[in-house]
Amino acid sequence: MRNRIIVSIMAFAGVVCFSSAALAQAQGQEPVRPNQFGGDSDHTGPIPSVPPPAGWKACPRCQNEKDRTDANIKYKVEGHKFNPRDLSGVWGFQGVGATFRNPPPLTPWGKQQHEATIGEKNAAGESLHTKDTSGEGSGSQINCDPKGWPRLHTYNYGFEFVMLPDRVVQFFELTHTWRTIWTDGRKLPDSPTEPHWMGWTVGHWEGNTFIAESNGYEDRSWLSDTQPDGGWTHSDEMRVVERWRRLNYGTLEAQLTVIDPKTYTQPWVTPAVTIALVPGAELWENFCAPSDYNTFNNEVFLPTAGEVKK
Amino acid sequence: MRTPRALAAALAVMVEFSLLGGVVSAHHSRAGYDTDDKITTVKGIVTEFQWRNPHVYIIWSVKDDKGNVAPWTGEFSSPSTMLSEGLSKSTFKVGDEIAITFIPARAGTPQGLVIKIVRPDGRVVIDLSQRRGLRNP
Numbered sequence: 001m002r003n004r005i006i007v008s009i010m011a012f013a014g015v016v017c018f019s020s021a022a023l024a025q026a027q028g029q030e031p032v033r034p035n036q037f038g039g040d041s042d043h044t045g046p047i048p049s050v051p052p053p054a055g056w057k058a059c060p061r062c063q064n065e066k067d068r069t070d071a072n073i074k075y076k077v078e079g080h081k082f083n084p085r086d087l088s089g090v091w092g093f094q095g096v097g098a099t100f101r102n103p104p105p106l107t108p109w110g111k112q113q114h115e116a117t118i119g120e121k122n123a124a125g126e127s128l129h130t131k132d133t134s135g136e137g138s139g140s141q142i143n144c145d146p147k148g149w150p151r152l153h154t155y156n157y158g159f160e161f162v163m164l165p166d167r168v169v170q171f172f173e174l175t176h177t178w179r180t181i182w183t184d185g186r187k188l189p190d191s192p193t194e195p196h197w198m199g200w201t202v203g204h205w206e207g208n209t210f211i212a213e214s215n216g217y218e219d220r221s222w223l224s225d226t227q228p229d230g231g232w233t234h235s236d237e238m239r240v241v242e243r244w245r246r247l248n249y250g251t252l253e254a255q256l257t258v259i260d261p262k263t264y265t266q267p268w269v270t271p272a273v274t275i276a277l278v279p280g281a282e283l284w285e286n287f288c289a290p291s292d293y294n295t296f297n298n299e300v301f302l303p304t305a306g307e308v309k310k
Numbered sequence: 311m312r313t314p315r316a317l318a319a320a321l322a323v324m325v326e327f328s329l330l331g332g333v334v335s336a337h338h339s340r341a342g343y344d345t346d347d348k349i350t351t352v353k354g355i356v357t358e359f360q361w362r363n364p365h366v367y368i369i370w371s372v373k374d375d376k377g378n379v380a381p382w383t384g385e386f387s388s389p390s391t392m393l394s395e396g397l398s399k400s401t402f403k404v405g406d407e408i409a410i411t412f413i414p415a416r417a418g419t420p421q422g423l424v425i426k427i428v429r430p431d432g433r434v435v436i437d438l439s440q441r442r443g444l445r446n447p
Binding site: 305 | 342343360362363364365367369383385388390391393394395396397398415417419421434435436437
């Protein structure tokens with residue numbers, strides 16, 4: 001009985017403190033600088049970050065704001081000479097989490113596909129997107145399905161461009177994957193042999209703008225899982241046109257257009273975003289290891305969702 | 311009077327509820343966790359600390375005044391994100407005493423999204439209370 005009283009007290013009692021200073025500070029924090037270090041995931045805590053091993057660099061997301069500021073000074077980013085046709089470097093946070101907001105009208109087929117992504121809703125009425133099998137912390141169990149492109153564009157874990165004579169390679173820390181943008185003059189296939197999660201991609205320069213075009217996508221990937229309006233799907237007919245520009249040594253601009261008439265009635269022209277160079281960082285690994293994720297699902301995700309361990 | 315003592319014990323466990331509304335905005339869903347006005351602090355002993363993807367988590371045991379021990383689970387963010395916040399895989403050892411502040415699970419299960427952890431000597435190990443995007447992975 002006494003335990004029941006304690007539990008009841010813990011559940012319903014408490015001291016409610018309304019901190020006007022905290023609230024004002026919280027309100028004053030918006031909006032975050034989406035063009036610099038990204039989205040709503042800024043690392044500004046007063047406690048120092050954990051340094052990398054001597055002689056190594058931190059991963060992009062292992063740095064806090066002070067680390068990045070210090071690195072920009074150390075590597076003389078401001079005013080640094082640059083070649084606008086050289087995209088190489090480690091970039092991120094991307095700050096592009098809001099890329100896929102405000103989609104164009106869906107076709108009837110597209111609407112049907114999107115509704116299938118919504119899944120259950122929580123007590124607050126938020127869509128949990130429980131059909132997502134690759135979500136990093138979305139409202140679903142994680143089965144480590146590939147996120148694919150362009151969904152990987154929306155995560156703030158950093159990426160690296162490596163320029164080679166016949167291709168540009170983009171490495172992603174999240175899920176430890178990459179995609180190849182061929183620049184050897186080949187054309188996109190009219191009928192790709194098989195669907196690819198990252199698409200079939202070719203690139204060329206128009207002035208100082210690098211244009212990447214892709215098709216042949218695996219249609220199980222989503223464009224985004226962004227709450228509350230994410231879960232945007234695409235078909236296997238999707239084409240993506242990307243426009244990349246190096247504005248200065250420390251800033252990259254990216255603009256994506258999704259052309260998928262089977263899903264959307266018009267091309268989805270997303271806003272251009274800028275992405276900061278992180279010269280004090282190098283990519284580490286962030287695998288989606290199924291055994292880790294199973295443990296997480298069972299120990300954390302499912303109980304938190306009020307479900308029994310499986 | 312036993313009940314007032316129980317009540318005192320319960321209140322000692324639950325240090326504060328504070329209303330910070332609007333500090334975080336969901337990007338990916340941490341939809342299983344309650345609203346920020348339910349922030350709670352519970353003291354206990356670390357029994358497990360898992361440094362792995364997708365999110366670091368800690369399990370700590372909480373003892374009531376009858377000696378009953380119940381495990382609680384606290385979720386952080388990804389290992390890389392936690393490094394930026396000053397946490398590493400060796401920060402906590404089994405047996406460490408901690409006071410852990412968190413947003414509890416909506417389901418009422420002994421789970422929480424970790425906001426702050428303090429050692430018995432008052433040393434703050436991690437404090438995400440002003441961190442934007444706390445609910446991000």
